[in-house]
Amino acid sequence: xxxxxxxxxxxxxxxxxxxxxxxxxxxxxxxxxxxxxxxxxxxxxxxxxxxxxxxxxxxxxxxxxxxxxxxxxxxxxxxxxxxxxxxxxxxxxxxxxxxxxxxxxxxxxxxxxxxxxxxxxxxxxxxxxxxxxxxxxxxxxxxxxxxxxxxxxxxxxxxxxxxx
Numbered sequence: 177x178x179x180x181x182x183x184x185x186x187x188x189x190x191x192x193x194x195x196x197x198x199x200x201x202x203x204x205x206x207x208x209x210x211x212x213x214x215x216x217x218x219x220x221x222x223x224x225x226x227x228x229x230x231x232x233x234x235x236x237x238x239x240x241x242x243x244x245x246x247x248x249x250x251x252x253x254x255x256x257x258x259x260x261x262x263x264x265x266x267x268x269x270x271x272x273x274x275x276x277x278x279x280x281x282x283x284x285x286x287x288x289x290x291x292x293x294x295x296x297x298x299x300x301x302x303x304x305x306x307x308x309x310x311x312x313x314x315x316x317x318x319x320x321x322x323x324x325x326x327x328x329x330x331x332x333x334x335x336x337x338x339x340x
Contacts, residue, residue: 179251186242186254193240193258196271200233203275210282218286222278225292229274232267240264266302270295 204226211217240255258264273295280288 182251182254185257186251189240189242189255189258193237196233196236196268199275200229200271203278207278207282215285217281218289221286221289222281225277225289226274228295229271232270236264236267266299269298 207217207222211219211222236258240258242251242255243253244250245252256264258268273292277288277292280291282288
């Protein structure tokens, strides 16, 4: 039963990574063709702002690609779950926002790179949420030590607790 789950995860990871690489190759090729054939865009901005996307794709590839035994072709490792929440989800968001920025640059010029500002802004938003949640937990932990006697359930057996 567990081997079936690993095979399904490996299959979905391989499909997701193949779609990711095909999409990236398509969007980057469209940008480069439009740069060289239609209208010149900033290649420096392209290199700087595409680098995080390419790094995220590399990390997703190395962690999510299933590995097979070369001799027996048996599944050795299914890879990390690429549909997981958290950092994996954020890396996919970085890739997709970069693609949207590339399309915006092709259509609207170098002003399309301003769309990429969404990535650090979203990271700051998530970080502020984590910071606020941490502060809330710390306040709860400090308040728990002082008010523990007031919120503790009544002592005794079930019948006496029901009567109280």
